[in-house]
Amino acid sequence: VGNITIGNYILTRLAQLKVTKMFGLPGDFNLGFLDLIEEHPDIDWVGDCNELNAAYAADGYARVKQNSLGVVVTTFGVGELSAMNGIAGAFSEMVPVLHLVGVPSTTQQKNRPILHHTLGDGRYDAYTIASKQFTISQAQLMDKHEAAHQIDHVLVQCITRARPVYMTLPTDMVHQEISGERLKIPLTRHPATNDPQTEEFVLDLIQERVQQAGGDIAILVDACVIRFDVQEEVKEFLKQTGFPVYSTPMGKTAIDEGYNRYGGIYIGTITHPLVKQRVESAKLLLSIGSLKSDFNTGNFSYNIPTRHHIELHSDHTRVQYGLFSGIGMKQLLPKLTERLQHWYPTAIKLPVEPFVNVVPNAQADIPMITHAHFWPRVGQFFLPKDVIVTETGTSNFGILDVPLPEGAKLVSQILWGSIGWSVGSALGAAFAAREVGKERVILFVGEGSLQLTVQELSPMIRHDLKPIIFVLNNSGYTIERYIHGRTRKYNDVDNWKWTSILDTFGANLGKKYQSYMVETRAELDKLLNTPGFGAADKIQLVEVMMPALDAPQALERQAELTGKGNTYAP
Amino acid sequence: VGNITIGNYILTRLAQLKVTKMFGLPGDFNLGFLDLIEEHPDIDWVGDCNELNAAYAADGYARVKQNSLGVVVTTFGVGELSAMNGIAGAFSEMVPVLHLVGVPSTTQQKNRPILHHTLGDGRYDAYTIASKQFTISQAQLMDKHEAAHQIDHVLVQCITRARPVYMTLPTDMVHQEISGERLKIPLTRHPATNDPQTEEFVLDLIQERVQQAGGDIAILVDACVIRFDVQEEVKEFLKQTGFPVYSTPMGKTAIDEGYNRYGGIYIGTITHPLVKQRVESAKLLLSIGSLKSDFNTGNFSYNIPTRHHIELHSDHTRVQYGLFSGIGMKQLLPKLTERLQHWYPTAIKLPVEPFVNVVPNAQADIPMITHAHFWPRVGQFFLPKDVIVTETGTSNFGILDVPLPEGAKLVSQILWGSIGWSVGSALGAAFAAREVGKERVILFVGEGSLQLTVQELSPMIRHDLKPIIFVLNNSGYTIERYIHGRTRKYNDVDNWKWTSILDTFGANLGKKYQSYMVETRAELDKLLNTPGFGAADKIQLVEVMMPALDAPQALERQAELTGKGNTYAP
Ligand SMILES: Cc1ncc(C[n+]2csc(CCOP(=O)(O)OP(=O)(O)O)c2C)c(N)n1
Ligand SMILES: Cc1ncc(C[n+]2csc(CCOP(=O)(O)OP(=O)(O)O)c2C)c(N)n1
Numbered sequence A, B: 001v002g003n004i005t006i007g008n009y010i011l012t013r014l015a016q017l018k019v020t021k022m023f024g025l026p027g028d029f030n031l032g033f034l035d036l037i038e039e040h041p042d043i044d045w046v047g048d049c050n051e052l053n054a055a056y057a058a059d060g061y062a063r064v065k066q067n068s069l070g071v072v073v074t075t076f077g078v079g080e081l082s083a084m085n086g087i088a089g090a091f092s093e094m095v096p097v098l099h100l101v102g103v104p105s106t107t108q109q110k111n112r113p114i115l116h117h118t119l120g121d122g123r124y125d126a127y128t129i130a131s132k133q134f135t136i137s138q139a140q141l142m143d144k145h146e147a148a149h150q151i152d153h154v155l156v157q158c159i160t161r162a163r164p165v166y167m168t169l170p171t172d173m174v175h176q177e178i179s180g181e182r183l184k185i186p187l188t189r190h191p192a193t194n195d196p197q198t199e200e201f202v203l204d205l206i207q208e209r210v211q212q213a214g215g216d217i218a219i220l221v222d223a224c225v226i227r228f229d230v231q232e233e234v235k236e237f238l239k240q241t242g243f244p245v246y247s248t249p250m251g252k253t254a255i256d257e258g259y260n261r262y263g264g265i266y267i268g269t270i271t272h273p274l275v276k277q278r279v280e281s282a283k284l285l286l287s288i289g290s291l292k293s294d295f296n297t298g299n300f301s302y303n304i305p306t307r308h309h310i311e312l313h314s315d316h317t318r319v320q321y322g323l324f325s326g327i328g329m330k331q332l333l334p335k336l337t338e339r340l341q342h343w344y345p346t347a348i349k350l351p352v353e354p355f356v357n358v359v360p361n362a363q364a365d366i367p368m369i370t371h372a373h374f375w376p377r378v379g380q381f382f383l384p385k386d387v388i389v390t391e392t393g394t395s396n397f398g399i400l401d402v403p404l405p406e407g408a409k410l411v412s413q414i415l416w417g418s419i420g421w422s423v424g425s426a427l428g429a430a431f432a433a434r435e436v437g438k439e440r441v442i443l444f445v446g447e448g449s450l451q452l453t454v455q456e457l458s459p460m461i462r463h464d465l466k467p468i469i470f471v472l473n474n475s476g477y478t479i480e481r482y483i484h485g486r487t488r489k490y491n492d493v494d495n496w497k498w499t500s501i502l503d504t505f506g507a508n509l510g511k512k513y514q515s516y517m518v519e520t521r522a523e524l525d526k527l528l529n530t531p532g533f534g535a536a537d538k539i540q541l542v543e544v545m546m547p548a549l550d551a552p553q554a555l556e557r558q559a560e561l562t563g564k565g566n567t568y569a570p
């Protein structure tokens, strides 16, 4: 390896980390770097319609392409600030995203002229200060001698800690030459090593507790199993021990939902009574990678005494009231498997309610498509390896009761909950899905949410992606109606001609696309049964007409709880 | 006045400041406050498609409705961060905008649970910290005894200093009752009073310099004449003194362009040679409200020796090398008028090149619509009191050479330059125009920019606004092509079916709308001559097909200069 430009050093690192797509928009301060992306043999420029959507796309890409990261490239000020909500979402939800910003030259940053995209008062550091709130590490590439080290550092932080990082690249640094020496050693995740003595102690302790519980354990998998790359370790643990396992909303599909020891979703008081009883009556609950946000826990309504609770996290472990910092689950899990596998014969006898799809009743007395009907019906339509993206709104709740097939992956944003996210995210997810052997990408999005980011359907068409997009059209912000303002005008949403939108974006591009509208259960049935439809050989949009005041049961219950916390009365 | 809820206290203040529209989106933490907006007799809720667009709309509203302010209401985290780029733009361009954020209850802010829309790590102050970078004053309404004072303080800051401010309203504060006593005294701008002795000194000094120059003065009006509300004072000054006057791009329409002592636009080396010569050869240049950003000054290419330059600003004055802080133009100008009006007979003889529209040549050898043809042609279409909104891209430059009729107002964002802004801004401007006696709203936007914020056409339709929207479709980001990457793919933009977009958003709403496409000069002519078209009795969109590599002359020259500053080669 000889010398390499800083721009290409970055791209080489990203390619090593299996990044194949970069999202974003051009701007005066990143154009030179975009040349390098356009010329790179293994990385493609996607070209989004706006920066927020691009950040969402990078997030969706990273979620599906585990073990890699998402990258969004923006321009100084106007571009980077537009992306901020998307980056904050990646922080909140623990998704590894690099935000790379093209900025004015090092000279301009010293002299601080009133360039366009500045605040007009000479402050050139304001955007970085803001970004620090939402990224775990920042690199400003101002000195070529530091650049390689800085780049490597932020990237390792990003992939190890599964959070967004921020990098600024001045125009005059793009083509500066530096040594390529470091590139010989690829970057990898560097989770801290568990202290052996503490770890031994923790293993003993857990073993003892399991013994005391007579092996009556339930496992609860959550978001961080996916984020911190322990899905394989968890799968092995479950297989060897035979313990029953449940999932939170954010952990859904962390383990295959067809697994015969899997009992469905636990969300505190919102849980189906039988499942609730199983989880809460276990003598010990072992939760793995938990993330206890309001919507992930039925508004913090877990009924699990701390005495009965063990929690494995990415960088610490809790056994009942005791905290063991620095003991991370990635290394702990295989050892725990060894220690506990002898429980298999006992564990396998613990009953698990099978998590099965409800049979939808098309012959019900009403023809219209209610949530109670819709979700079981699409549940029958899902296939193994589908990537299913849902949006904050009715769809995030509706999907919970549907068991997803083997290898299927659910992508949703339950903690951050920024509407419109699912559309950008589906774009990124669709690129990633192709690369990781997943099959179809199916998006469920409320019409209210889709209005925020609708233009991101356009790059899907341009890049020949073939998602199936269900637009749930229920005359407004139904989830908000349930929380407050049931019939308020501010919760209404204009009724767009949704079946024209693909045509409006795509007609001149010579691509295939198709739109449908279904108003009754019979129409929905007919469409889902059309073989060509499920084959997903072109981008398809289905407008599903639903009643304004209908919602999945889980949402009804969650909204009640949220409403209480937000009471506006004094 | 008895007691009043905090929510209604805010609305009363805003109504006193002549706010009639509030922009934004609902969210779990602002719904209770939206009830009050919906119920308010003098304020309407607009309901935007996303928060960035809403911030742009509030900005556009404030620009046209001078002496009032724009308001954008968002929800905690997801909403407010989405609006951030819009707020930063209002900071940069000095536009008074209140960003009001519905946040979790005071109790929740103390206990900091992992609610949705949080970062998951208990930091509840991160969004405010970020917002501080882009607003001049922040109020967190956590204590009802402080609330009235805090509200008044941020609002006075906002209108006095013409910059955005930030306010957080917890859910449980909306209906708290406080005294309405303070509401008896309306809020007003409070520019600091000029120190009489310094002011006297400055007036003497200026008078002396004018004397030494033998009255050979040129006036240059700029952005802050509009932002700091001195248009009337400037007009009077010009009328009484008779000095020739020029404008910068950001000052365009600060004074009527039909005024007979007005000589057009000055932008340093980009200026038309005759105008350049007039401005630069004056013995003294008096600039009023100047804002010297790159695009407003031909990349800092003013050829005005400091010795020949006097600058009046909102809070200071410069006479040659001397700085007089605290001497603001609002109070200085009327006194200066008195001191200098005796120069009228001399001043009126100073020659001014008339700023007239070039006659477009429809019979030129090419039929296609080039910028050289387009701008003079639409110049003939403009009417008095038109509000003209242009976007970063070719249109911001193309409009410069077109003299705008009496009472017309140009709205553009030359310093901040965030693409997509013009669309939201036009929405806000259209509401404001109705109220301040302006007539038509005409938007010029590149197809690349329109893709960022296209959904904001939808509220225009819903609210029966009737802008005329020219979409300049030139197969990509032409301004960027001029700066770097002339034929790069990253500068291409998908060719949407622009003439369907109003139909897609509006067909189900039962509103009138119409779309057109013009490909030749003859077609453009025909459309502009159709009386119904100019009457603007419905929303109309005109797709104007233009060559990809054609640009207004001013842009060609600016791009060359910007390209030099951004050189990517080491
Ligand atoms: C960026 C952002 N703005 C506002 C909100 C508040 N919000 C949460 S859900 C929702 C309504 C979603 O409506 P829709 O997509 O139609 O879903 P539905 O519940 O009707 O199926 C809104 C406005 C948010 N979460 N994120
Ligand atoms: C939010 C944002 N993103 C990116 C940019 C960089 N940028 C400036 S102008 C421009 C292209 C505008 O293209 P278009 O609207 O088609 O105008 P044209 O010059 O082609 O008429 C871009 C991408 C920006 N200024 N703001």
Ligand SMILES: [Mg+2]
Residues within 6 Å of the ligand: A446, A447, A448, A449, A472, A473, A474, A475, A476, A477, A478
């Ligand atoms: Mg809806």
Ligand SMILES: [Mg+2]
Residues within 6 Å of the ligand: B446, B447, B448, B449, B472, B473, B474, B475, B476, B477, B478
């Ligand atoms: Mg264009």
